[in-house]
Amino acid sequence: MAASVRFIQCAGFRFDSPAWDGPERWATARNQDLWQTFQALLSLCQAEKVEFLFLTGDLFEQQYVRQETVEGVAELLGKLEGTRVFITPGRRDPLTISSAYRLTVWPRNVHIFSSGIKSVKLPSHNLTIYGAGWTAYHQEKSFLDDFTPINDTTLKIMLLHAVVDSLGTSQGLIPIKQDQISASGVNYLALGHLEGWSGIQQAGKTIWADCGVIEARSFADKGSHGVILGEIREESTCIEFRELGQRCYYEINLTVQSQESLAEIAERVLKELSPDERQRNLYRINISGDQLEIERLVSPLQKLLMAELPFVEVIAHEEPDPTYVDLPRPSKVNIQEGFPTLAHIFSGKLQTRLSEADESENKEYWGVVQKIGMTALGQGRIIDED
Structure with missing residues (x-):
């Protein structure tokens, strides 16, 4: 034995x-x-x-x-x-x-x-x-x-x-x-x-x-x-x-000062990361500060960082709009339950569209699309096969 x-x-x-x-x-x-x-x-x-x-x-x-x-x-x-x-x-x-x-x-x-x-x-x-x-x-x-x-x-x-x-x-x-x-x-x-x-x-x-x-x-x-x-x-x-995992996800919250240049902002992100970490991991940089300035910085900052971080996305961290009524969205719970994940995927893609929209009209457009889509996908279902 x-x-x-x-x-x-x-x-x-x-x-x-x-x-x-x-x-x-x-x-x-x-x-x-x-x-x-x-x-x-x-x-x-x-x-x-x-x-x-x-x-x-x-x-x-x-x-x-x-x-x-x-x-x-x-x-x-x-x-x-x-x-x-x-x-x-x-x-x-x-x-x-x-x-x-x-x-x-x-x-x-x-x-x-x-x-x-x-x-x-x-x-x-x-x-x-x-x-x-x-x-x-x-x-x-x-x-x-x-x-x-x-x-x-x-x-x-x-x-x-x-x-x-x-x-x-x-x-x-x-x-x-x-x-x-x-x-x-x-x-x-x-x-x-x-x-x-x-x-x-x-x-x-x-x-x-x-x-x-x-x-x-x-x-x-x-x-x-x-x-x-x-x-x-x-x-x-x-x-x-x-x-054994190949990569880790990291979020970095960054408050941008009005006098900072793009190079200085990028340096603040990179200085704490080793060369191996930069190439291996996935990063989301949430930048906050003056809203008009932040939206202008998102795209050029991402392009600059991508030279050192192959997997990086820069997102403008906005203060919540008190006039905006958010619809219930599929949470992480739904993903883990084994139910269809279409609603979660739809919500994630719309959030990306909203964060990348560079004009108020675009933001308004994708906001309306989000509301209509989430309403249509909000029913969900439970499947039980014997």
Whole structure:
């Protein structure tokens, strides 16, 4: 019997999702980054000689995923030598009738969990792996509500795309409770739902951790992004977070002084950034000050900064207009729920148009377009396929 089990845990690739913060021109590069991160993950599996790869949700973006993408992912996973892959479909890629997971034949080393917690026993490793996948876009109850732990001598690992109640009822999910984790009897609970790495947590004798999404997608995704590298023994669990994300998003707020030149403003932005940071990361510069002066500076400042920062957008930070009535807009909640993201994409593009409009007539025009579009897209829907 194996004395220990080595694994890598990751989540949130969301292949083929168009939802990347920033100008449209960034999207192509970010999609390439995502594939590079996936290749880095596979290389890490081989280099670390891990026996198991756990993909805990949102591998694909169901609404947009292409068959060729699913086939490509399956083919690459099938080439992992000595590594078995376990997948729990998540909120964005549930195992419905039209699921992305049904678009290809998966290799023999890949196991995809479906509804209800099931188990796979691996006598060669003295190991039992439990898991449950999403089979609809919303939950009826917590995954652990009906789970009855089995008292045997195997090492036990459970995979879920879920959130723990101590971290809040995130985005409408029904959380699993600390006492449920404690009573589960598993050695390690591998979660995948949060945007960022949760750190190592414990409930009773059970160690648990959420790996967070593997690649940042917005300026709200703070901190490091990557995978969990773990080793489980009967008497101990060792967890290490390994950063794999290609780029980070940073916002810089800058108040422009009336006497400053463009070169001086740019220098203020660049002086705190190393050459590597300048080339690697994505930046949004929010400039504020005299409104007429700020609007005049946006375009030339962006052109000047782009010589040093390949991924930068400059936005005029405006004081709210008290006469403007804002319509409800789709929030980050909707993006995370796995529902269609057309409203969010529309809103993001209109915000870009508004920030780039250089005349009052243009701003008024795009403002009207925004109101009409958001009203039309404001209904939303919930999909449940059995």
